[in-house]
Amino acid sequence: MPKFPKxxxxxxxxxxxxxxxxxxxxLAARYGAGLTYTEFTNGTAIMRGHAVVLKRIVTDPLEKPVAVQLFGNSVEDVIDAAKMIEHQFDVIDINCGCPAWKVIKTGSGSELLKSPDKISSFINKLASAVNKPVTVKIRIGIDDEHINALEVAKLAQDAGAAAIGIHGRTQAQGYSGTANWNIIKQVKEQIDIPVIGNGDVFTPEQFKHRLEQSGVDAIMIARGAIGNPFIFTQINQYLATGTYEKENRIEQFVEYAQIAQKYSLNFDMLKTQAMSFTKGIVGGAYLREKLTKCISAEELCKILTESIITCDCGVP
Ligand SMILES: Cc1cc2nc3c(=O)[nH]c(=O)nc-3n(C[C@H](O)[C@H](O)[C@H](O)COP(=O)(O)O)c2cc1C
Structure with a gap:
């Protein structure tokens, strides 16, 4: 079985x-993320060739290694999709953690945690069909009475998974409460494949603490990177030196906009990202008020670049 990349x-x-x-x-890769994942993508939609969906799985050469995350209630479609696109990716990940109703009502995402045998057979079939390492991202269980991360992790390992990502919340929790890192630690102690811990890591200090406390091989950052992909540089600096430089969110957004232009990302995406990158900065509320009224990339770019000294965001 192909190994999880270093x-x-x-x-x-x-x-x-x-x-x-x-x-x-x-941008996250340029700033030092060790691995990037596409957003979760439905295997059936890939097979049907939906343009919007295919655009989601376009990758940049900076992303090395890069994982595609797939989901779907048709295991056959996920496998066919994986076979079709595996040449673009270093890792094929299966989503067994999404708690959204529209996903779990079809039996996919975190709903699969109710049937660990299905996860095991999914991984087994997928790993036999592709030439890339197959991984799975799970939650710790369905609810407090049904925590089964260890059982699922052992089955995943036996079925041929190259690594496992664990978000320390249950399906029932959604995003409420806190991530349970003790369970992530227990899983790490009892399985041999790499474990990627996940949940509530927002600062380099928290990253180092969770890495040391749990012994995991890597940690996934989600909300802590929204509007601040520079967090990866900060974490790497902190792990190496014990300090890190402050980010400049507007400059980061300008870089984002330059890359977005290369891939012709639509204006709605640019605007959503602009709103996120300006959260928590001095004068951010004022900027966001102006951004809300923007109706074009040019206008958006002008507002943001006027708030910094140089104007070179590259948006046409
Ligand atoms: C806006 C948003 C979208 C998400 N989409 C996905 C997804 O496509 N696939 C997935 O496995 N998890 C998804 N998640 C969950 C995150 O990857 C992560 O597991 C969760 O947010 C906990 O990590 P954090 O505390 O660092 O945010 C999403 C989370 C957020 C906030």
């Missing part, structure tokens, strides 16, 4: 629907 950094960009577009991922 990562240049243990800080990984977690898959995020509506956030981790190709430009955002490329």
């Amino acid at each position: 990562l240049r950094s243990p800080a990984v960009l977690s898959p995020m629907s509506g956030v981790t577009d190709v430009a955002f991922r490329a």
